[in-house]
Amino acid sequence: MQAKTSSSNYKQLEQKSRYTNIFLRWFLYFVLILFASYFIFPLYVMVVTSLKTMEEIRQGTLLTWPSGLNFDAWAVAWGGRGYGAGDTFLKPYFWNSLKMVIPAVFFSTFIGAMTGYVLTKWRFKGDSWVFLFLLFGCFIPFQAILLPMARTLGALGISNSIIGLVLVHTVYGIPFTTLFFRNYYVSIPTELVKAARIDGAGFFKIFFKILLPISAPIIVVTVIWQFTQIWNDFLFGSTFSFGEAAPIQVALNNMVLSSTSVKEYNVDMASAIIAGIPTLIVYVLAGKYFIRGLTSGAVKG
Amino acid sequence: MFKWLEKNLPKIVLAPAVGLISWFVYGFVLWTLYISFTNSKILPKYELWGVGQYVKLWASRKWLISVDNLLVFTALFLIFCIVIGIILAIFLDQKIRAEGVLRTIYLYPMALSFIVTGTAWKWILNPSLGIQKMFIDWGFENFTFNWLVDREMAIYTIVIAGVWQSAGFVMALFLAGLRSVEDEIVKAAKIDGAGLFTVYWKILIPMMRPVFFTSFVILVHISIKSYDLIVALTQGGPGISTTMPALFMTQAAFHKSQVGLSAASAMMMFMAVAAVIIPYLYSELRRENAS
Numbered sequence: 001m002q003a004k005t006s007s008s009n010y011k012q013l014e015q016k017s018r019y020t021n022i023f024l025r026w027f028l029y030f031v032l033i034l035f036a037s038y039f040i041f042p043l044y045v046m047v048v049t050s051l052k053t054m055e056e057i058r059q060g061t062l063l064t065w066p067s068g069l070n071f072d073a074w075a076v077a078w079g080g081r082g083y084g085a086g087d088t089f090l091k092p093y094f095w096n097s098l099k100m101v102i103p104a105v106f107f108s109t110f111i112g113a114m115t116g117y118v119l120t121k122w123r124f125k126g127d128s129w130v131f132l133f134l135l136f137g138c139f140i141p142f143q144a145i146l147l148p149m150a151r152t153l154g155a156l157g158i159s160n161s162i163i164g165l166v167l168v169h170t171v172y173g174i175p176f177t178t179l180f181f182r183n184y185y186v187s188i189p190t191e192l193v194k195a196a197r198i199d200g201a202g203f204f205k206i207f208f209k210i211l212l213p214i215s216a217p218i219i220v221v222t223v224i225w226q227f228t229q230i231w232n233d234f235l236f237g238s239t240f241s242f243g244e245a246a247p248i249q250v251a252l253n254n255m256v257l258s259s260t261s262v263k264e265y266n267v268d269m270a271s272a273i274i275a276g277i278p279t280l281i282v283y284v285l286a287g288k289y290f291i292r293g294l295t296s297g298a299v300k301g
Numbered sequence: 302m303f304k305w306l307e308k309n310l311p312k313i314v315l316a317p318a319v320g321l322i323s324w325f326v327y328g329f330v331l332w333t334l335y336i337s338f339t340n341s342k343i344l345p346k347y348e349l350w351g352v353g354q355y356v357k358l359w360a361s362r363k364w365l366i367s368v369d370n371l372l373v374f375t376a377l378f379l380i381f382c383i384v385i386g387i388i389l390a391i392f393l394d395q396k397i398r399a400e401g402v403l404r405t406i407y408l409y410p411m412a413l414s415f416i417v418t419g420t421a422w423k424w425i426l427n428p429s430l431g432i433q434k435m436f437i438d439w440g441f442e443n444f445t446f447n448w449l450v451d452r453e454m455a456i457y458t459i460v461i462a463g464v465w466q467s468a469g470f471v472m473a474l475f476l477a478g479l480r481s482v483e484d485e486i487v488k489a490a491k492i493d494g495a496g497l498f499t500v501y502w503k504i505l506i507p508m509m510r511p512v513f514f515t516s517f518v519i520l521v522h523i524s525i526k527s528y529d530l531i532v533a534l535t536q537g538g539p540g541i542s543t544t545m546p547a548l549f550m551t552q553a554a555f556h557k558s559q560v561g562l563s564a565a566s567a568m569m570m571f572m573a574v575a576a577v578i579i580p581y582l583y584s585e586l587r588r589e590n591a592s
Contacts, residue, residue, distance in 0.1 A: 028392050035389060036406045039465065042421045043409070049424065061435040062425060115318040122311035132582065134318060137326045139578045141526050143550040143567040145329040147336065147560060151345075171325045174318050203310045232414030234529040239551065249416045253533055256420050265424050276417040283412035287405055294411065294470060295477050 050074060050270035057265055073266035077255075077274055088258065090274050092244070093251035097231060100162050100247055104169035105226045111170070112177020112222060113215065117207050119178070120185040121193045131182060137175030146239055153240055160241050168240060169230045176229075177222050180293070184218040185211065217289070224286055225293035228279050248275050330571065337564035345560055354565035363541055364566065367549045370456050374463070374545070375524040381464040382520055383513070386471025391501060393472070394479050404476075407469035415466065419533025422462040423449070452542040455535055459543060462530060467523060471516050478512040479505060511588075518581045525573055546570050 049057060050073050051066040080089035119131050149168060150159065158164035188211070196206050237247040246254070252275045256268050283290050306313075340350040358364050389407055393400055410418060425431050428447040436444035448454035482505060490500050528547035531537060537544035537552075546566060553563035 028395060028397070031388070032392050032397065032403055035385070036403055039406050039410065039469065042418075042425060042465065045425055046421050057430060061438050062431060063435065111318055114314050118311045118315045124311070128586075130315065130319060132586070134322050135582065136578075137322050139522065139574060139582075140326060140330065141547070141567070141570045141574050143526075143547055144333050144571040145325065146551065146567070147345075147554055147564060148329040148332040149325070150555075171321050174321060175326075178318060202307070203314070228412060232416075234414060234416050234532070235547075235551075238532075239555065249414050249529075252420065253416050256423070256533070257536070265430065268420060268424060272417045272420040276413045279412045279414070280409065283409060284405070287408075290412065291408065291473050295474055 046269045046273055050077075050266055050273060052266055054264060054266060073264070073270040074274075076264075076267050077270035088251065088255050090248060090251055090255070090271055093246055093248045094274065096162060096245060096251075097248040100165045100169065101227060101230050104166045104173065104230050105223055107166070107170040108173030108177050108226055109219065109222050111174055112179075113181045113212075113219070114207070115174070115178045116181025116183075116185050117211060119182050120188075121190060121206070121211070122203070131178075134175050134178050137172065138179065142172070142235055146235075150240065160243070160245050162241075162245055164240055165236060165245075165247065168236050169226075169233065172236075173226050173229070176225060180218055180222045180225070181215075184215070188214070220286065220289045221293040224282055224289050227282060228290070231279050251275075333564045333567055333571075336561060337568045339561055341561035341564070343558040343560065350561070354561045355569075357562055358565045358569070361562075363544060364546075364549055366541055367544050367546045370543060370545050371524065373456055374460060374527070375521060377457070377460045378463050378467070378524050379517065379520050381460070382468045382471045383516055385464065385468040386516065387475055387506070389468070389472040390475035390479060393476060404473075407472050409469070410466045411470050413466070415527075415529035416533045418462055418466050419530050422458065422465070423534050426458050426461075449535065450539055452539050455539060455543045459527075459530060459534055462534060463524070463527065466530075467520065471520070474512050474516055475509060478509050482508060514581070514584075518577055521577050522574060525570055 045062050048064070048066050049062070051068075051070050052060070052064075053070060053072070056064070056067060076089065078089060078091050078094075080087040080091075115134070119127050153159040153164045153168075156164075158167065192210055193206055196210055201209070232249065233247070234249045234253065237250045238253070241247065241250065252271050255271050335347075336345050337354055338349050338351060339346050340348075340353065393403060397403065426446070426449045428434075428445075428450060431446075433444060433446040436446070448458045486504065487500055490504055495503070526547055527545060528551070531543060531545055531548055535543045537548050547570065550563050550566045550570065553559040553566060
């Protein structure tokens with residue numbers, strides 16, 4: 001008798017907790033989807049606005065679906081309207097950014113890999129201090145170096161040029177790339193290197209034959225991190241370049257701010273998407289590595 | 302000679318990185334520090350002038366507004382990013398369907414530049430055709446949302462856009478933290494009769510202390526340096542109501558020919574960052590040495 005009541009009680013309890021569970025699940029999904037819409041909302045608005053005519057924009061709301069796939073605004077954003085002065089469009093600046101990003105990513109990644117290799121596999125007294133010395137460069141506010149950098153670029157004769165920006169981005173990328181490679185190589189057993197040294201392999205041979213072949217994941221993480229950082233940079237771009245040598249973020253900002261008689265929001269949005277698309281593609285294709293860069297760049301200081 | 306080269310090869314390979322960082326980071330910061338003690342206007346002057354620039358800086362109304370804005374922005378930015386980040390991380394940790402898709406959506410703003418973000422939010426928040434019009438067209442005729450052009454409220458539009466950009470990042474940090482906790486701990490607590498809420502509130506969240514610390518440092522760092530977002534969204538306006546230290550610095554340096562003053566403001570930013578970063582690096586290093 002006793003046992004029976006308690007078991008039916010238990011059943012009741014189980015029933016009740018099942019209902020609360022179902023309710024909680026719904027609540028969970030509700031909140032998650034609510035936030036997802038907050039995050040997706042600006043992207044949605046950007047895309048639909050870029051496909052509308054100005055007339056449609058004035059008549060509808062932010063959320064109104066465009067009447068058709070109208071890529072006119074995209075064409076204007078990318079290639080301009082075809083009249084001379086004052087016609088800013090993104091195409092030349094997009095190539096500027098590419099010409100700046102590719103060498104800067106390459107040099108900073110290469111230097112970071114070599115530095116990380118020395119700091120973990122050819123350790124010497126005080127090497128952790130050297131690491132800390134380099135690491136601090138990750139954190140300085142760049143405002144503290146803008147003035148002397150501007151003067152240095154002037155003295156070298158490369159202010160307002162893509163070469164100048166490549167130099168700036170290479171230098172200030174080194175602390176991050178070093179951090180990535182150092183933290184990756186530190187987890188690779190040093191015995192491998194020691195054995196190779198006994199076999200007579202030299203400094204570079206060990207790097208190229210042993211470490212480089214197993215470095216693919218960290219190279220991907222580093223390249224993505226550097227690519228995103230440099231492509232999205234505005235502070236250096238806007239301080240050290242203007243006019244024709246400007247990277248795309250600076251051009252985008254100038255386009256949006258330039259006060260023509262009528263504001264063309266569809267062109268603005270198309271421009272913003274064009275400036276954002278390369279990094280978005282990288283993120284969608286290699287999100288795993290992107291997140292790894294973000295969290296290891298941050299967590300492991 | 303060859304022997305010497307071979308023996309010192311590792312250090313020679315290290316030299317470019319150390320040399321570049323010594324010159325371009327430490328040398329440059331010291332140069333800026335020196336200039337902040339001079340009376341430089343358009344061009345740097347090298348005779349010392351004392352702390353005059355710092356006195357001028359802290360007497361400047363614009364600088365005080367910048368600092369005030371920075372404090373307001375940092376506080377709200379921190380609170381919203383961390384609260385939203387934790388909620389999303391905990392909810393996503395409940396064996397959710399389509400977790401990958403949701404995670405991708407929460408984090409994609411991190412791949413965009415603040416200029417792109419600012420351009421988008423500027424359009425959404427503009428009073429004539431943006432959100433305000435949307436609600437009016439939906440029948441809320443008296444709805445007003447003009448924070449972007451309101452001196453008192455404009456700073457909060459920067460918070461909205463900043464949180465949108467960075468909350469997903471905090472989510473990723475906490476999700477990684479939660480996933481690294483041993484299942485055994487949670488199982489043991491559940492056997493002891495702890496409910497899910499208690500498990501999180503009493504056990505898991507307190508275990509996330511290092512993640513809180515990291516998020517705090519990264520977010521404060523982002524907010525002190527914030528420049529692009531303000532340029533794209535408000536240019537410091539209306540008036541100077543949304544100006545911030547980073548904007549103050551570049552304007553003084555490159556538009557107003559106040560090189561000394563801008564160096565002083567840059568050094569104030571440097572010290573603010575150092576005050577947050579040095580304890581962080583110290584504790585991280587100690588943890589690494591301990592393990």
